[in-house]
Amino acid sequence: MGKAARVDKIAKLGGKPMWHSHATVSPVVEAWTTYRTGHAGRWTAEELTTAKGRGTVSVVIPARNEEATIGAIVSTIRRDLVERVPLVDEIVVVDSRSSDATALIARQAGARVVGQDRMTRGLPRMEGKGDALWAGLAASTGDVVAFVDGDLHEFSSHFVTGLLGPLLTDQSVEYVKGFYHRPLAGPAAVETDGGGRVTELAARPLINLFFPELAGFVQPLAGEYAGRRRTLESIPFVSGYGVEIGMLIDLVDLVGLDALAQVDLGERKHRHQGTEALGRMAAQIMVTAWSRMHRRGLATEAMPPSTLLTQFRRGGQEALPNLERQIAVTDAGVTERPPLASLKRAVAA
Ligand SMILES: O=c1ccn([C@@H]2O[C@H](COP(=O)(O)OP(=O)(O)O[C@H]3O[C@H](CO)[C@@H](O)[C@H](O)[C@H]3O)[C@@H](O)[C@H]2O)c(=O)[nH]1
Numbered sequence: 265m266g267k268a269a270r271v272d273k274i275a276k277l278g279g280k281p282m283w284h285s286h287a288t289v290s291p292v293v294e295a296w297t298t299y300r301t302g303h304a305g306r307w308t309a310e311e312l313t314t315a316k317g318r319g320t321v322s323v324v325i326p327a328r329n330e331e332a333t334i335g336a337i338v339s340t341i342r343r344d345l346v347e348r349v350p351l352v353d354e355i356v357v358v359d360s361r362s363s364d365a366t367a368l369i370a371r372q373a374g375a376r377v378v379g380q381d382r383m384t385r386g387l388p389r390m391e392g393k394g395d396a397l398w399a400g401l402a403a404s405t406g407d408v409v410a411f412v413d414g415d416l417h418e419f420s421s422h423f424v425t426g427l428l429g430p431l432l433t434d435q436s437v438e439y440v441k442g443f444y445h446r447p448l449a450g451p452a453a454v455e456t457d458g459g460g461r462v463t464e465l466a467a468r469p470l471i472n473l474f475f476p477e478l479a480g481f482v483q484p485l486a487g488e489y490a491g492r493r494r495t496l497e498s499i500p501f502v503s504g505y506g507v508e509i510g511m512l513i514d515l516v517d518l519v520g521l522d523a524l525a526q527v528d529l530g531e532r533k534h535r536h537q538g539t540e541a542l543g544r545m546a547a548q549i550m551v552t553a554w555s556r557m558h559r560r561g562l563a564t565e566a567m568p569p570s571t572l573l574t575q576f577r578r579g580g581q582e583a584l585p586n587l588e589r590q591i592a593v594t595d596a597g598v599t600e601r602p603p604l605a606s607l608k609r610a611v612a613a
């Protein structure tokens with residue numbers, strides 16, 4: 265049994281959790297994690313520029329009100345991977361209905377900035393990150409497209425080279441997902457591995473229960489990933505925060521686990537959202553997972569989930585006297601952009 269396949273597992277014994285360090289994951293996941301996991305340090309930008317040959321590479325960054333971080337991310341990629349070596353051919357920032365200076369700062373740092381709504385004009389309006397990513401795929405031209413979140417702190421260009429490594433050096437890889445350690449920075453202290461709360465509390469249990477072939481992905485919700493255009497254009501993009509889990513399931517169904525890889529990018533620091541917002545994110549992820557469970561015959565059409573999420577907030581003018589809390593109801597329902605390739609075919613016909 266490979267080291268990568270050794271996992272810690274909690275077994276419930278008499279109500280008390282007990283840790284085992286020699287439990288195995290499924291043979292499929294064991295083989296995949298051993299064979300398809302890499303480390304960003306394995307590839308230099310120079311080697312990858314040679315490997316790229318005549319192909320082209322786009323970096324797409326979705327950004328909604330990211331004026332604090334977007335400039336440093338774009339200028340780092342530009343300096344290291346456009347000017348120092350010609351690895352990245354274009355940097356596209358998708359301005360996702362920002363109300364701050366995100367677009368201006370990104371442009372000044374050297375990105376091409378496209379508006380989410382401008383790219384999807386004439387199509388039904390959709391919300392959130394997934395729609396921004398689809399707009400970015402439509403706006404970009406590279407044969408390989410790398411996506412990077414716009415809220416990362418202490419960004420380094422190895423995030424991009426790590427994602428590109430497997431794709432530019434191994435033709436059998438169609439898609440690469442990043443993974444990392446995730447500190448949780450609170451107001452007073454940093455919890456070393458406290459980040460990724462939605463991942464640990466919602467996405468990982470869902471994946472293990474219903475899509476166990478994907479259990480070897482260390483960070484299934486990572487916003488840093490790259491793929492071949494032909495593949496990315498062949499899958500739908502779920503709106504909002506359903507996009508990552510939807511993409512992973514759709515990809516494994518389309519190209520198979522063996523064409524997917526993951527790369528260790530070290531550590532990732534980002535802007536944290538509050539618990540209430542993460543609850544809405546988790547609900548979108550669950551609704552998306554349900555749609556894929558339904559497609560696989562694991563859930564019936566007769567029992568679709570209610571997409572309304574009721575949350576409670578302390579005090580406020582609208583507080584109900586019996587609860588001393590106000591109630592906020594949001595719709596966690598998601599929609600989908602169709603595979604970009606199908607739209608291009610329809611336009612060409
Ligand atoms: O309407 C939106 C919302 C977000 N973003 C951008 O998307 C990126 C990630 O969004 P963020 O709100 O920072 O998400 P996280 O709280 O970091 O959530 C994690 O989990 C999400 C659900 O899988 C993933 O989409 C994220 O990439 C991942 O970092 C950032 O650049 C945002 O500016 C948009 O472009 N449009």
Ligand SMILES: O=C(O)[C@H](O)COP(=O)(O)O
Pocket residue numbers: 446447448458459460461462463464485486535536537542
């Ligand atoms: O990916 C996640 O689980 C969410 O983005 C939450 O991340 P955080 O706990 O690091 O803020």
